[in-house]
Amino acid sequence: MPSEPVEKVYIEILKKIKSIISEDGLQPGDKLPSERELTDRLCASRSSVREAFRALELLGLIETRRGEGTFIREATGHRLVEVLASFILNDTKAQEDLAETRHIIIKDCVELTCSRISDEETEHLEVLAREAESVPEAARKFEKLFVQSGRNHLLYRLYVELNGYDTAFTAENSLTSEDCQAILKALRSKDSMTIADILKKQTMN
Known part of the structure; x- marks a missing residue:
């Protein structure tokens, strides 16, 4: 049986992370579960979760603070939108x-x-x-x-x-x-x- 397309796996992980944010009642400023925790909860590979995090960070939806973890950003902080606006x-x-x-x-x-x-x-x-x-x-x-x-x-x-x-x-x-x-x-x-x-x-x- 052929493996699932990478794009589909990637999208599914993003959807699941969104669901976790909703289920855990997380708000802007709150800390997200670590990559290791999400890997276990999503039954996904560590690399796939990391890629999903990178995409969310590029969009300005999350930010990583060294030594602290990954946090949800305010919706108005979308750096991608700012780049396009320029x-x-x-x-x-x-x-x-x-x-x-x-x-x-x-x-x-x-x-x-x-x-x-x-x-x-x-x-x-x-x-x-x-x-x-x-x-x-x-x-x-x-x-x-x-x-x-x-x-x-x-x-x-x-x-x-x-x-x-x-x-x-x-x-x-x-x-x-x-x-x-x-x-x-x-x-x-x-x-x-x-x-x-x-x-x-x-x-x-």
Whole structure:
């Protein structure tokens, strides 16, 4: 019987490591099991586990600290995304595509939030909107909670990454307390178009 393709073994190990992270309830900053432990738990070769670790480290998902072990990194620390961004932002057409893609992502996020947000989340947004009148950081928390309330983690991550690499995004055109109140008003009537327009303005000069 032919042996399993290397690519398939490699992908399976990555999936199993992801499952272990979930099963063990590990969070960013937590230490992962050692290569030896994972080799036993996954019934895989030490070299295969090591290769999987290297791939995860390249993506910025984990980091190895000498003498301490391997730890899970924050999701925003993806070095691969940063490398790609350095090329993207040097190309005018790519920047235009980035803004266009961001607008598409915003539209999808807003529509999901309008249909999925809970009463508790809405109340939390109202509190943050009031706080934003005197604390600018509250507006950023408002935006984050609003997008997360759509309950699509992938779209949320894309939204965060695209915001982070849009050269037109600055503190001067981030959400204001008035924007937060306008979003809440539109949210009550499920006016996703108005909300999307407010969020899109962050990329305009």
